[in-house]
């Protein structure tokens with residue numbers, strides 16, 4: 001088996017040059033191009049700076065590698081300039097390798113228990 005180093009087409013051993021590229025063939029089967037698509041998953045998303053810090057520390061404690069998306073973007077977009085919206089921070093997505101996703105989700109599942117979705121509203125006294 002030979003293959004063309006230019007176009008990666010396979011040829012029989014008796015072939016010498018690639019008919020398309022006119023280059024000498026290389027011994028061996030064509031190179032199987034692998035695109036190890038890194039499997040990643042978003043495991044959490046929040047715009048709450050306190051939660052962001054909490055999620056980070058949880059993931060770091062569990063030694064789960066993660067990266068965030070959105071955190072850096074907000075400066076560029078400048079949410080503050082949009083019609084008086086006063087976001088201190090844009091929504092931050094936490095992204096981990098798919099293999100770590102179940103562990104991360106399990107860790108972060110408890111976040112919802114610890115942090116109420118809504119702050120308790122103080123009823124004005126009568």
Ligand SMILES: [Zn+2]
Nearest residue numbers: 004007018021
């Ligand atoms: Zn070729």
